[in-house]
Amino acid sequence: MQKNLTPDKKDMKLKLSDLQEKINRLETLINTSMVFSSILDLGELLNIVMTKAEEVMEAEASSVFLIDKSKKELYFITARGEKGKEAKEIRVPMGKGIVGWVAEHGRPLLVPDVTKDSRWFKGVDKKTKFVTRSIIAVPLISKGKIIGVSEVLNKKGNRNFNENDLELFEALGNQIAIAIENASLYTELDELFLSSIRAIVEAIDAKDPYTKGHSSRVVEYSLLVGEALADISKDELKQLEVSATLHDVGKIGVPDRILGKTGKLTPVEYAYMQRHSEFGSAIIEPIAKLRELIPNIMHHHERFDGKGYPDGLKGERIPLFARIICIADSFDAMTTDRPYRKKRSIQKALLELERRSGTQFDPKLTKIFIMVCKRRKLT
Amino acid sequence: MQKNLTPDKKDMKLKLSDLQEKINRLETLINTSMVFSSILDLGELLNIVMTKAEEVMEAEASSVFLIDKSKKELYFITARGEKGKEAKEIRVPMGKGIVGWVAEHGRPLLVPDVTKDSRWFKGVDKKTKFVTRSIIAVPLISKGKIIGVSEVLNKKGNRNFNENDLELFEALGNQIAIAIENASLYTELDELFLSSIRAIVEAIDAKDPYTKGHSSRVVEYSLLVGEALADISKDELKQLEVSATLHDVGKIGVPDRILGKTGKLTPVEYAYMQRHSEFGSAIIEPIAKLRELIPNIMHHHERFDGKGYPDGLKGERIPLFARIICIADSFDAMTTDRPYRKKRSIQKALLELERRSGTQFDPKLTKIFIMVCKRRKLT
Numbered sequence: 019m020q021k022n023l024t025p026d027k028k029d030m031k032l033k034l035s036d037l038q039e040k041i042n043r044l045e046t047l048i049n050t051s052m053v054f055s056s057i058l059d060l061g062e063l064l065n066i067v068m069t070k071a072e073e074v075m076e077a078e079a080s081s082v083f084l085i086d087k088s089k090k091e092l093y094f095i096t097a098r099g100e101k102g103k104e105a106k107e108i109r110v111p112m113g114k115g116i117v118g119w120v121a122e123h124g125r126p127l128l129v130p131d132v133t134k135d136s137r138w139f140k141g142v143d144k145k146t147k148f149v150t151r152s153i154i155a156v157p158l159i160s161k162g163k164i165i166g167v168s169e170v171l172n173k174k175g176n177r178n179f180n181e182n183d184l185e186l187f188e189a190l191g192n193q194i195a196i197a198i199e200n201a202s203l204y205t206e207l208d209e210l211f212l213s214s215i216r217a218i219v220e221a222i223d224a225k226d227p228y229t230k231g232h233s234s235r236v237v238e239y240s241l242l243v244g245e246a247l248a249d250i251s252k253d254e255l256k257q258l259e260v261s262a263t264l265h266d267v268g269k270i271g272v273p274d275r276i277l278g279k280t281g282k283l284t285p286v287e288y289a290y291m292q293r294h295s296e297f298g299s300a301i302i303e304p305i306a307k308l309r310e311l312i313p314n315i316m317h318h319h320e321r322f323d324g325k326g327y328p329d330g331l332k333g334e335r336i337p338l339f340a341r342i343i344c345i346a347d348s349f350d351a352m353t354t355d356r357p358y359r360k361k362r363s364i365q366k367a368l369l370e371l372e373r374r375s376g377t378q379f380d381p382k383l384t385k386i387f388i389m390v391c392k393r394r395k396l397t
Numbered sequence: 398m399q400k401n402l403t404p405d406k407k408d409m410k411l412k413l414s415d416l417q418e419k420i421n422r423l424e425t426l427i428n429t430s431m432v433f434s435s436i437l438d439l440g441e442l443l444n445i446v447m448t449k450a451e452e453v454m455e456a457e458a459s460s461v462f463l464i465d466k467s468k469k470e471l472y473f474i475t476a477r478g479e480k481g482k483e484a485k486e487i488r489v490p491m492g493k494g495i496v497g498w499v500a501e502h503g504r505p506l507l508v509p510d511v512t513k514d515s516r517w518f519k520g521v522d523k524k525t526k527f528v529t530r531s532i533i534a535v536p537l538i539s540k541g542k543i544i545g546v547s548e549v550l551n552k553k554g555n556r557n558f559n560e561n562d563l564e565l566f567e568a569l570g571n572q573i574a575i576a577i578e579n580a581s582l583y584t585e586l587d588e589l590f591l592s593s594i595r596a597i598v599e600a601i602d603a604k605d606p607y608t609k610g611h612s613s614r615v616v617e618y619s620l621l622v623g624e625a626l627a628d629i630s631k632d633e634l635k636q637l638e639v640s641a642t643l644h645d646v647g648k649i650g651v652p653d654r655i656l657g658k659t660g661k662l663t664p665v666e667y668a669y670m671q672r673h674s675e676f677g678s679a680i681i682e683p684i685a686k687l688r689e690l691i692p693n694i695m696h697h698h699e700r701f702d703g704k705g706y707p708d709g710l711k712g713e714r715i716p717l718f719a720r721i722i723c724i725a726d727s728f729d730a731m732t733t734d735r736p737y738r739k740k741r742s743i744q745k746a747l748l749e750l751e752r753r754s755g756t757q758f759d760p761k762l763t764k765i766f767i768m769v770c771k772r773r774k775l776t
Contacts, residue, residue, distance in 0.1 A: 037416040044423040045568075204583060210686045211590040218597050221649045221680045270600045274653040301600045307589045 043186055046074045059252075060201040064096040067197060068168075071190055072098065075183060077170035079148065081105065082158070082194065083117055084166040092121055092167060099171065101146035108142055115139025116155050117167045124164045126156040126188050130178040152178040156191035160199045168194050215263055222269050226278045228356055229266075237262040239346035240339075242390045243383060258339050261314035265343050268298025268315070280357035292327050295319055314339040318347060321378045334380075341380040345371065345387050348378070364391070422565055425453045438631075439580040443475040446576060447547075450569055451477065454562060456549035458527065460484065461537070461573065462496055463545040471500055471546060478550065480525035487521055494518025495534050496546045503543045505535040505567050509557040531557040535570035539578045547573050594642055601648050605657045607735055608645075616641040618725035619718075621769045622762060637718050640693035644722050647677025647694070659736035671706050674698055693718040697726060702756045713759075720759040724750065724766050727757070743770070 068080045079099025083092040090112045097105040113122045119137050120127050132138040132150050143150050148171075155169035168191050173179050219233045240262040244255050269277060272294050276287045283291060299316040302308045317331055317340035324332030326344075336344075352367040362370065368388050375384040447459045458478025462471040469491045476484040492501045498516050499506050511517040511529050522529055527550075534548040547570050552558050598612045619641040623634050648656060651673050655666045662670060678695040681687045696710055696719035703711030705723075715723075731746040741749065747767050754763040 033413065034416070037413070037420060040420055041416065041423065044420065200579060204586065206686065207583065207586050207590065210684065211586065211593065213684045214590060214594050214681075214687065215597070217680050217684055218594070218646060218649070221646075221676075225649065267597060267600075270597070270604065270649070297600075301596050302593075305589065305592045305596055307585065308593065 040182070043074055046070070060095070060198065060205070063197055063201060064194070065098070067190075067194055068096050068098050071168075071170060071187070071194075074190065075154070075170045075179075075187055076174045076177075078172035078174060080168070080170045081117075082166060082168045083110065083121070084198075085112070085121055085164065092117060095166070099148070101148035104146040105142060105148070108145060110139070110142070115141070116153050117169060120155040120157050120167045120169075121164060124157045124159065126184060126191070127154070128179055128181065128184040129153045129155075130180070151176075154179050154184055154187045156184075156188050158191060158195040158198065160195045165195065165198065212260070212263070215260070215267075219263055219267055222267065225269075225274065228354065232350055232354070233263055233266055235350045236265060236343060236346045239349055239387070240342050242394070243342045243345065243387050244339075246386050246390050257311060257314075258342065260308070261311045261339050262343050262346065264298060264302060264308075264311070265315055265318050265347065266294060266298065267301055268294035268296065270301070271297035282358070292319070296328055311339075313337040314343060316340070318343040320344070322380050323377045326378075336380075341383055345379050345383055348374075349387070368392075419561070422453055425449070439474070439577065439584070442576055442580060443573070444477070446569075446573055447475050447477050450547075450549060450566070450573075453569065454533070454549045454558075454566055455553045455556075457551035457553060459547070459549045461545060461547045462489065462500070463577075464491070464500055464543065471496055474545070478527070480527035483525040484521060484527070487524060489518070489521070494520070495532050496548060499534040499536050499546045499548075500543060503536045503538065505563060505570070506533070507558055507560065507563040508532045508534075509559070530555075533558050533563055533566045535567050537570060537574040537577065539574045544574065544577065591639070591642070594639070594646075598642055598646055601646065604648075604653065607733065611729055611733070612642055612645055614729045615644060615722060615725045618728055618766070619721050621773070622721045622724065622766050623718075625765050625769050636690060636693075637721065639687070640690045640718050641722050641725065643677060643681060643687075643690070644694055644697050644726065645673060645677065646680055647673035647675065649680070650676035661737070671698070675707055690718075692716040693722060695719070697722040699723070700757045701759050705757075715759075720762055724758050724762055727753075728766070747771075 064082050068082065071077070072080050079102065080096075081094055081098065081102075082096040084095050085091075086093055086109075089109075092110040092112065094106045094108065097103070110118050112118055116127055116129055116132070116135070116137055116139070118139070129135045129138070130152055132153055138150075142148070151172050153169055153171055155167055157164050158166040158168055168187075170179070170187060173183065216234065220231070223229045223232045237259055240258055241255065244250055244258045272291055276283065276291055279287065295316050295318060299312045302312060302315065314337055316328065317326075317336050320326035320329065320331045320336040320340060321344075322333060322336070322341070324330050326336075349367055349371060352362045352370060353364060355361045368391060371379060371384050371388060375381045443461050447461065450456070451459050458481065459475075460473055460477065460481075461475040463474050464470075465472055465488075468488075471489040471491065473485045473487065476482070489497050491497055495506055495508055495511070495514070495516055495518070497518070508514045508517070509531055511532055517529075521527070530551050532548055532550055534546055536543050537545040537547055547566075549558070549566060552562065595613065599610070602608045602611045616638055619637055620634065623629055623637045651670055655662065655669055658666065674695050674697060678691045681691060681694065693716055695707065696705075696715050699705035699708065699710045699715040699719060700723075701712055701715070701720070703709050705715075728746055728750060731741045731749060732743060734740045747770060750758060750763050750767060754760045
């Protein structure tokens with residue numbers, strides 16, 4: 019301490035600018051941690067984090083690897099910098115190279131000059147044509163387990179990374195690990211939600227051997243159309259998925275003897291059967307977060323010409339997702355056996371969709387469905 | 398800049414120790430943000446955050462308030478320090494006092510000496526007997542909206558807070574807001590999961606007018622027992638809740654004519670009815686995260702004396718939660734009308750539980766259920 023109080027001017031100058039630099043970088047780091055922790059989509063989040071990490075570390079490129087335990091390999095989840103795209107396809111065996119060493123030993127590593135380190139694995143540079151000079155790699159540890167590795171490459175201005183840089187990047191590594199953990203927890207819970215409603219809906223489908231697997235196929239077909247739409251967001255695709263999963267949940271309210279009847283339904287029975295779209299809407303009505311999906315379920319039996327049920331809505335007054343589910347629903351009904359007829363071939367079902375396009379179905383969406391179906395068969 | 402390079406020794410001394418202190422506190426702040434962002438339970442999380450916040454800020458006490466929009470009030474979600482417990486019951490009107498001012502204006506506030514600030518609201522100190530000298534309060538802002546206020550009280554060693562402290566606490570405030578946002582997103586999704594399976598199960602119950610609302614009452618009764626158990630964790634209570642919600646989901650697989658039959662079931666029909674516990678287990682089997690709950694659903698009709706179904710398990714070989722659900726299930730059946738008999742009074746149903754304790758029901762759990770039922774009626 020005494021030494022600090024009476025330094026000579028040159029030491030003092032060095033010390034001051036060092037400390038000031040450290041403060042600046044710590045402050046950037048704090049701001050970084052603010053930015054990223056509120057995003058729960060892992061890809062989006064890591065992209066933002068690593069942009070900031072490169073800024074703080076003054077690095078030319080950066081990557082995040084996760085461990086694929088079954089294959090004992092590391093794979094890129096984020097690869098930034100000039101050659102990031104090329105890098106992403108490469109998988110690194112555990113224990114191999116700097117990153118593999120860090121993943122295996124769970125310890126951070128500062129390599130000021132990669133050409134002087136025997137662990138250095140030239141494979142990635144060779145494939146990407148990136149020239150690595152200097153690396154800092156830190157293990158990502160979540161609940162005591164090594165889940166991956168984060169690295170920064172080449173300090174800008176032709177400098178090499180040093181011990182101070184290592185210390186900072188370790189702090190950042192801890193944040194990245196937590197961000198990954200949070201995003202995973204959220205994804206797991208989201209999976210639980212979807213798989214639970216899926217499982218129950220499948221049980222409803224399975225009551226009638228003729229509709230076994232129906233809802234999950236309607237989800238698949240609906241998403242094929244959804245994904246082909248321009249300007250559709252991830253959130254909207256999720257809404258489409260949940261709506262399609264639940265489109266027939268109202269069948270819980272239809273008596274077995276009507277649902278499973280092999281003969282022709284009487285008018286009264288048919289009227290009851292039609293009520294499944296209302297029943298479905300009523301079931302999800304109490305769920306605040308699903309309320310906006312009600313129109314998709316309520317109107318999946320409307321017709322484009324206005325002759326459908328329950329409300330006789332016409333054209334684009336029928337919600338977009340209900341129009342999509344309607345096509346998917348009908349296509350699945352056509353291509354599976356029914357008690358009163360054999361299934362149509364895919365080819366014939368597509369022709370039938372075309373025939374009813376503009377009357378029963380939205381013509382634009384029918385065109386998209388036919389296109390993606392054909393393309394999918396060809397690839 | 399020039400000035401920094403040729404300071405006199407006294408300035409230098411001050412500057413160096415200031416910078417060093419700032420670095421130390423920034424480093425603590427970074428470590429703090431690492432600790433807290435991985436916890437998604439809001440109460441637990443804020444308690445850890447504010448412990449760290451007090452440490453970094455050298456404060457005697459700290460609180461976090463959230464805004465109750467409907468009542469235009471702020472309420473404590475965390476109140477730490479000597480008088481924290483007393484403080485928690487107090488609600489602060491919007492615009493009132495330092496905290497109310499910050500919530501209304503959305504700007505941070507440093508009050509070095511509260512006695513000299515006209516906004517100071519003495520009400521809380523009066524109730525808690527805490528003596529506030531100095532306050533820093535910062536707004537918690539999530540997605541552009543003010544969601545609450547965080548404050549630290551009294552810098553230790555009889556000092557007052559200054560501008561440097563304010564700057565640090567603002568950074569921490571941003572972290573707290575994000576932590577609250579993350580925890581809320583997680584809670585919302587969790588709610589969505591539970592309310593969705595609840596809604597579908599209620600629709601199954603409603604197929605038979607005699608079992609309307611059955612599953613949600615079984616959840617309620619099961620949790621009454623669960624909460625009375627020593628050493629039960631929040632996670633375990635959640636498992637009990639989900640298991641009880643889904644205990645009859647297998648009824649999807651039982652034909653309506655058996656489920657809704659008003660007369661006595663034939664032996665064949667009864668055998669079919671009994672299969673609902675297996676059907677339920679089969680429905681949730683594909684859901685990885687729910688797999689551990691299968692035994693609770695599979696065995697909720699076992700009897701303590703081994704004469705139940707499907708496996709004739711005996712005593713404590715029946716999973717704990719299945720034994721709890723069994724009591725809750727039977728109690729609800731006794732206290733609701735059935736096609737073949739009127740409902741029993743609660744009093745009589747409890748006597749009946751007691752009579753069957755040790756044969757049909759686990760005696761210890763029966764005792765707990767009767768106790769909580771009686772206590773609940775009295776309060």
